[in-house]
Amino acid sequence: MSEQWFPNVDWEKMWEATYETLYMTGISVVITFIIGMLLGLLLFLTSKGQLWQNRAVYSVTAIIVNVFRSIPFIILIVLLIPFTKTIMGTIIGENAALPALIIGAAPFYARMVEIALREIDKGVVEAARAMGASTWTIIRKVLIPESMPALVSGLTVTAIALVGYTAMAGVIGAGGLGNLAFLDGFQRSRNDVTVMATIVILIIVFIIQFIGDTAVRKLDKR
Amino acid sequence: MKPGNRLFKKRCQITRSSMLREMRERNFERKAFLSLWADRLFSWKGSDPVIFIEQAKKVFQTKNGPVKAVDNINLSVQEGEIFGMIGYSGAGKSTLIRMLNGLETPTEGSVTVAGRKISTIKGTELRKARQEIGMIFQHFNLLWSRTVRENIAFPLEIAGVAKAERDKRVAELIELVGLEGRGDSYPSQLSGGQKQRVGIARALANNPKVLLCDEATSALDPQTTDSILDLLVDINERLGLTIVLITHEMHVIRKICHRVAVMENGQIVELGPVLDVFRRPEQPITKRFVQQVTEPEESKETIQHLLTEHPDGKIVKLTFVGVSAEQPVVTELIRSFQVGVNILQGKISQTQNGAYGTLFVQITGDPAEVARAVAFLDAQQVDSEVITYE
Ligand SMILES: Nc1ncnc2c1ncn2[C@@H]1O[C@H](COP(=O)(O)OP(=O)(O)O)[C@@H](O)[C@H]1O
Numbered sequence: 277m278s279e280q281w282f283p284n285v286d287w288e289k290m291w292e293a294t295y296e297t298l299y300m301t302g303i304s305v306v307i308t309f310i311i312g313m314l315l316g317l318l319l320f321l322t323s324k325g326q327l328w329q330n331r332a333v334y335s336v337t338a339i340i341v342n343v344f345r346s347i348p349f350i351i352l353i354v355l356l357i358p359f360t361k362t363i364m365g366t367i368i369g370e371n372a373a374l375p376a377l378i379i380g381a382a383p384f385y386a387r388m389v390e391i392a393l394r395e396i397d398k399g400v401v402e403a404a405r406a407m408g409a410s411t412w413t414i415i416r417k418v419l420i421p422e423s424m425p426a427l428v429s430g431l432t433v434t435a436i437a438l439v440g441y442t443a444m445a446g447v448i449g450a451g452g453l454g455n456l457a458f459l460d461g462f463q464r465s466r467n468d469v470t471v472m473a474t475i476v477i478l479i480i481v482f483i484i485q486f487i488g489d490t491a492v493r494k495l496d497k498r
Numbered sequence: 499m500k501p502g503n504r505l506f507k508k509r510c511q512i513t514r515s516s517m518l519r520e521m522r523e524r525n526f527e528r529k530a531f532l533s534l535w536a537d538r539l540f541s542w543k544g545s546d547p548v549i550f551i552e553q554a555k556k557v558f559q560t561k562n563g564p565v566k567a568v569d570n571i572n573l574s575v576q577e578g579e580i581f582g583m584i585g586y587s588g589a590g591k592s593t594l595i596r597m598l599n600g601l602e603t604p605t606e607g608s609v610t611v612a613g614r615k616i617s618t619i620k621g622t623e624l625r626k627a628r629q630e631i632g633m634i635f636q637h638f639n640l641l642w643s644r645t646v647r648e649n650i651a652f653p654l655e656i657a658g659v660a661k662a663e664r665d666k667r668v669a670e671l672i673e674l675v676g677l678e679g680r681g682d683s684y685p686s687q688l689s690g691g692q693k694q695r696v697g698i699a700r701a702l703a704n705n706p707k708v709l710l711c712d713e714a715t716s717a718l719d720p721q722t723t724d725s726i727l728d729l730l731v732d733i734n735e736r737l738g739l740t741i742v743l744i745t746h747e748m749h750v751i752r753k754i755c756h757r758v759a760v761m762e763n764g765q766i767v768e769l770g771p772v773l774d775v776f777r778r779p780e781q782p783i784t785k786r787f788v789q790q791v792t793e794p795e796e797s798k799e800t801i802q803h804l805l806t807e808h809p810d811g812k813i814v815k816l817t818f819v820g821v822s823a824e825q826p827v828v829t830e831l832i833r834s835f836q837v838g839v840n841i842l843q844g845k846i847s848q849t850q851n852g853a854y855g856t857l858f859v860q861i862t863g864d865p866a867e868v869a870r871a872v873a874f875l876d877a878q879q880v881d882s883e884v885i886t887y888e
Pocket residue numbers: 558559560565566567585586587588589590591592593594
């Protein structure tokens with residue numbers, strides 16, 4: 277059947293591209309999660325009425341986050357070429373895509389973290405303070421667990437966006453399914469390759485969505 | 499009765515008989531100073547005050563200018579006492595109670611709890627002090643992500659108690675608050691009353707010296723409120739725990755408090771043992787609160803109506819205080835005098851220091867006999883007041 281419907285698909289190449297996409301998505305999701313959490317916590321804790329209320333820190337962080345969140349990803353990649361070259365030594369391949377992926381996604385996730393933290397009942401934080409909890413304990417044992425469903429669903433959305441970003445990065449040489457669809461499919465007029473790459477991407481997205489939704493359902497005890 | 503309780507009563511009598519009467523006779527501005535003085539004498543007679551608030555003031559800076567939430571409050575609370583503060587919304591009750599565990603810092607003045615000057619300590623010292631002050635809240639403030647057991651264990655984790663000991667303590671607390679079998683439930687699976695029980699268990703986990711209750715029953719229905727109040731009394735008696743509670747319901751004060759402070763505009767306008775305040779409320783606001791639990795709302799109109807319908811008889815309002823409420827005064831009245839006694843309306847409530855209530859009766863018959871009956875009532879341990887047209 278694959279011969280009939282997808283005559284031009286080289287399955288080995290397809291697997292390799294899938295692996296590259298998963299690799300780029302996986303690494304960037306992990307690092308985006310870490311940076312996004314840190315930035316999100318900083319935004320939340322320095323905002324008005326919170327534990328580390330600090331207008332200067334909040335404003336600077338918010339501006340940086342907003343600027344990077346607003347730059348279209350395809351332009352961000354181009355803008356970051358010199359930076360990528362300096363730190364990664366190359367602008368070709370999966371690893372070269374990582375800085376742009378992370379810088380593009382982390383501010384996006386940071387905002388979602390901030391929103392998730394804002395939704396926590398203020399009374400719960402107050403109760404923890406009344407019990408004598410330190411700020412670190414409050415972060416670890418109140419803020420993060422109490423916002424976990426929102427943090428996970430935010431991460432799901434971010435991961436799906438990152439799959440899309442890897443495809444865009446692929447077009448300018450990062451490898452993966454986007455690269456395959458563009459070079460082998462579009463430029464060589466093999467529509468079946470493009471369609472197959474699309475199907476694989478959709479499957480990846482659906483799996484991420486399914487895992488995310490299941491996790492949120494399991495976590496949410498409200 | 500426990501010896502602690504007797505001691506308490508004795509202290510009340512000292513205040514009742516001297517200090518507070520003196521305070522009442524003087525003018526209002528000097529009251530704060532006098533109440534402080536009375537409280538000090540109070541503490542000299544009994545145990546040390548576990549809470550001591552001196553000249554506390556709190557001003558919030560808002561967009562619409564400064565707001566004086568707490569205005570020059572002096573107060574001390576004895577060990578083992580259930581101290582109530584009542585006032586309408588915005589009176590400054592929450593701000594005052596939050597000063598007791600350092601959630602608010604006074605703009606001026608000082609707050610001492612269990613020997614620690616909460617108003618000045620910071621950092622680790624403040625956190626250590628907070629571990630010895632439990633607090634429960636109107637909306638319970640439980641962590642939805644933790645089970646009952648884990649919620650109760652939270653303050654123990656904060657205090658660095660080892661796992662094995664934590665489990666043991668949590669089991670004890672679950673039993674103490676009557677939540678056996680619900681340890682693995684999540685807060686979302688509990689009723690309001692059960693949630694507040696978890697809140698109480700959590701607040702007691704580190705064996706605090708003081709329990710603060712910020713409108714702890716205001717989100718509960720009357721029946722659940724009573725069961726939570728019973729639990730608080732039980733804890734107070736069993737553990738000798740000092741409880742400070744704030745509320746806008748006089749019912750709560752009546753049911754469990756030993757002393758009460760009435761707050762208005764950031765100030766304490768009236769302070770004393772609950773029965774005293776019930777018997778002789780001075781400020782208009784206090785009178786309104788007392789009426790919440792003694793006089794049915796509709797009584798005034800009804801009495802006026804009865805006065806119009808029966809101009810011949812006399813309508814007497816009897817106020818029972820303490821032991822006398824148990825005495826069959828009305829039975830005596832009917833037996834001893836040739837009068838008709840018609841009970842119009844009444845309400846008797848139990849307080850921590852005895853019963854309190856009012857009864858409206860209509861006495862009819864020969865005017866001379868009625869007058870003798872009224873004189874008899876006056877001689878009893880009952881305050882009586884002949885109601886006339888207004
Ligand atoms: N954080 C705050 N910032 C500004 N104003 C406040 C703050 N907390 C309380 N207030 C004001 O202080 C007054 C007393 O509030 P509160 O202590 O909550 O009263 P209560 O608990 O008796 O209802 C109110 O006028 C309230 O608006």
